[in-house]
Amino acid sequence: MKDRFQINPILKKEMMVGSRSMKMSWAIMAICGILTAIVVFVLIITNLASSYAGYSYNSLIVLFPVLGCTECGLLSLMIPVITSASISGEREKQTLDIMLTTPLSPMSIVKGKLMSAMMIVMMYMIASVPVMAIAFVLGGLSWWNLIGLFIMLIYLGIYVGSVGIFCSSVVKKSIAATILTIVIGIGILVGTALFFGIGVSIIEAYNLATGNMISDSHYGLMLIFLFNPYSPIFDFMVRAMTNSSIYEMIGVDNSNIIFEFIYRFWIPISMIINLIISYGFLKLAAKHVNVGHKNKTMKRS
Amino acid sequence: MLDIQNLTKSYGQFLAVNNLNLHIDKGEIFGFVGPNGAGKTTTMKIVCGLLAASGGSVMVDGVDALNNPDEIKRKVGYVPDFFGVYDNLKVMEYMEFFGSMYGMKKADVDSISEGLLELVNLSDKKDVFVDTLSRGMKQRLCVARALIHNPELLVLDEPNSGLDPRARFEMKEVLKNLGSMGKTIIISSHILPELSEMCTSIGIMERGQLVTSGHVDDVMNSGNGGMKLHIRLADYGSGEDDVSDGKTYDREELQRTLSEQPNVRKVQCTEDEVLVSFGGDETAAAALLKSLILKGYAVSGFYKEKEDLETLFLELTGNHGGDNE
Ligand SMILES: Nc1ncnc2c1ncn2[C@@H]1O[C@H](COP(=O)(O)OP(=O)(O)OP(=O)(O)O)[C@@H](O)[C@H]1O
Ligand SMILES: [Mg+2]
Numbered sequence: 001m002k003d004r005f006q007i008n009p010i011l012k013k014e015m016m017v018g019s020r021s022m023k024m025s026w027a028i029m030a031i032c033g034i035l036t037a038i039v040v041f042v043l044i045i046t047n048l049a050s051s052y053a054g055y056s057y058n059s060l061i062v063l064f065p066v067l068g069c070t071e072c073g074l075l076s077l078m079i080p081v082i083t084s085a086s087i088s089g090e091r092e093k094q095t096l097d098i099m100l101t102t103p104l105s106p107m108s109i110v111k112g113k114l115m116s117a118m119m120i121v122m123m124y125m126i127a128s129v130p131v132m133a134i135a136f137v138l139g140g141l142s143w144w145n146l147i148g149l150f151i152m153l154i155y156l157g158i159y160v161g162s163v164g165i166f167c168s169s170v171v172k173k174s175i176a177a178t179i180l181t182i183v184i185g186i187g188i189l190v191g192t193a194l195f196f197g198i199g200v201s202i203i204e205a206y207n208l209a210t211g212n213m214i215s216d217s218h219y220g221l222m223l224i225f226l227f228n229p230y231s232p233i234f235d236f237m238v239r240a241m242t243n244s245s246i247y248e249m250i251g252v253d254n255s256n257i258i259f260e261f262i263y264r265f266w267i268p269i270s271m272i273i274n275l276i277i278s279y280g281f282l283k284l285a286a287k288h289v290n291v292g293h294k295n296k297t298m299k300r301s
Numbered sequence: 302m303l304d305i306q307n308l309t310k311s312y313g314q315f316l317a318v319n320n321l322n323l324h325i326d327k328g329e330i331f332g333f334v335g336p337n338g339a340g341k342t343t344t345m346k347i348v349c350g351l352l353a354a355s356g357g358s359v360m361v362d363g364v365d366a367l368n369n370p371d372e373i374k375r376k377v378g379y380v381p382d383f384f385g386v387y388d389n390l391k392v393m394e395y396m397e398f399f400g401s402m403y404g405m406k407k408a409d410v411d412s413i414s415e416g417l418l419e420l421v422n423l424s425d426k427k428d429v430f431v432d433t434l435s436r437g438m439k440q441r442l443c444v445a446r447a448l449i450h451n452p453e454l455l456v457l458d459e460p461n462s463g464l465d466p467r468a469r470f471e472m473k474e475v476l477k478n479l480g481s482m483g484k485t486i487i488i489s490s491h492i493l494p495e496l497s498e499m500c501t502s503i504g505i506m507e508r509g510q511l512v513t514s515g516h517v518d519d520v521m522n523s524g525n526g527g528m529k530l531h532i533r534l535a536d537y538g539s540g541e542d543d544v545s546d547g548k549t550y551d552r553e554e555l556q557r558t559l560s561e562q563p564n565v566r567k568v569q570c571t572e573d574e575v576l577v578s579f580g581g582d583e584t585a586a587a588a589l590l591k592s593l594i595l596k597g598y599a600v601s602g603f604y605k606e607k608e609d610l611e612t613l614f615l616e617l618t619g620n621h622g623g624d625n626e
Contacts, residue, residue: 009398102402
C-alpha cells in the first residue's frame, strides 16, 4: 500500500509541464486584469454616484457579489477549456493506451487530471487574492467571506472539472468536449429552473381547477435546485450580503421539519449532493477511459 | 512465454481476430506479419490488456492475461503503432513520468533510465525536450520507456513505420540487443525482409487468422510455391546464335527435357542460367540433378534460391481472396 502516499504521477507531470508553459500565466494575467478592471469600474461608478454626499466605502460591498459572480463565471468557462483535452488529447496521442498498460488505474488517471485542473484553479485564486483583498478591505467584509468564496470556487471547480473530464472521455475532439461541458452546465441550470417552473404551473393549474391548495408544494419543488451546482453559491452570496438566507427569504413553514432542515443547511446539503454527482461523472469518465475492459474491476494488490 | 489459444475478437459482426492460436517461447523475437487490417494491432492490444477478447485465452508467462490485467501489466511493455509525445517535457522526465506510474521511486527510475537510454542510444539526449526529438529517436525512446519496469514480454506495434533506413537500422540494432538480453519480443510489421533479418520466428496473419507460423527458415520453406532452382551449365553459351556449333545446348530442347522431369512446374532460360520452379522437396531436387547429369549435361551450378519472404508473403496472403466471407 506504499504507493498510496505517492503523489499522483499525472498531477506531478502536469504541474511540471504547466509551469513551463506560458499559456497558463497569460490566462491568469488576463483574468486578474478583468477582475481589476471590474474593481476600478465599480470604484468610479460609486465615486460618481456619491460625489455630492461624501464617499461611502460601504457601497463597495457590491464588489463582493460582482467579483464573486465574475470569478464563478470565468471559472465555469475556463475549466471546460482546461479539462477538455485531458482525456481526448491523451487518446489522440495514444499515450492513454500507454498509461493503461501501466498499473495506474483509470480512476487514478481521471483523478490526476482533475487534480491538475484544480491546481490551476488554486493558482488562479491565489493570483486574484490581491484584487479581491482591495474589495474586501474597502468594502468592509470579513476575511471569512473571502475564505468562503474560495471554498465555493474549489467546489465549483471540482464539479465543472468532473463534467469536463467526463466529456473529454466521451468525445473525440477537445473542442467538442469544451462545448459539451458548457452545454451540460447550461442544461443543468436551465433544466432545474424549467422543472421548477413547469411544476409550479402544473400545481397552480391544479389548484385553480380544484380550488384546493396543496400547501408546501413550492418548497418541495424548489428542492430541485439542490441539484443546481450554483445554488449554494447563491445562498452563500445572499448570506454574506444581507444577513439573510434562502431559508429566511422563502420563509419556510416551521411545521415541516424536513423542509426547514434542508433550507437551513442548503449550502452543505447541496454541495454534498453535487460533489457526489461529480464523483459519479468521474466514475463514468474512468469507465470510458477503460472502454476496452468493460467487465474488469481494478483490484489493487 | 506467450500462449494464445482460440483467440477471437469481434467488432459487431466483423471478426477482427478469428480463432488465433500462437505460441511463442521465451527469448524469441517473433515477427508478426500481415497486410493492413489483418488484426495484428488488435491481437497485440489484447495481449497487453487494452482490449477485451471476445473469446479464447491468452497466457503470458503462465498468467491468464484476460483475467489478471494488473498482473499482466507488470510483465508486458507496449509500444503502440502511433504515439504522440508531450510538450515541455524532457527525456529524463518522460522516463520518470512513466516510471512513477509503476510506483517506482525517482532514484530507481533514474538509474534504470540511464541504462535504457544507453541501450537505445539516447544517452546524450537526457535533457532534451521530447517533442524536439526526431521520429526515430522518439520511437527508440518509446522502446526504452516500455522497458522501464523490466517486462518479460515486449510488444512493439510497427516500430519501424515512418523511419528512414538509417533509423530502421538503429532500431534493428536496439531490438537485436534486447533479443540477446533474453527478452521475448513481438514485432508487427508489413515489411518482411526487415523482420526476417532480426526475428527468430515469424507468423503471417491474414484476415484475423494465422496463415503460417514458425521458425523463419521453416516458414520460408513452407510456401506453396515450392522452391526455385538455379541451374548453371558449363557450356551454356551466351547467345542463341551459338547453337549451330554444337558446343552449346539447344535451349528449346533443354527446356523441353527439364519440363518433362517430375515436379518441375516451369522452366525459364535466362542469359546465363536456367531457372526452374520446382514443386518437390530436397530429395526430389537431388533426383533431378542426378538425371540431368546422367543425361550428359555439364552441370556447374545447382542451387536453391533462398525463398524471398516478400514473394512468399504475397503468395500466402494474396490467394485467399474471398474464402473468408
Ligand atoms: N474499434 C474498432 N471497431 C471496429 N472495427 C475495428 C476496430 N478496430 C479495428 N477494427 C477492424 O479490425 C481489423 C483489424 O484491425 P487491426 O488494426 O488489428 O489491423 P492491423 O493488422 O494492425 O493493420 P495495420 O497493418 O493497418 O496496422 C480491421 O479490419 C479494422 O477495420
Ligand atoms: Mg496495426
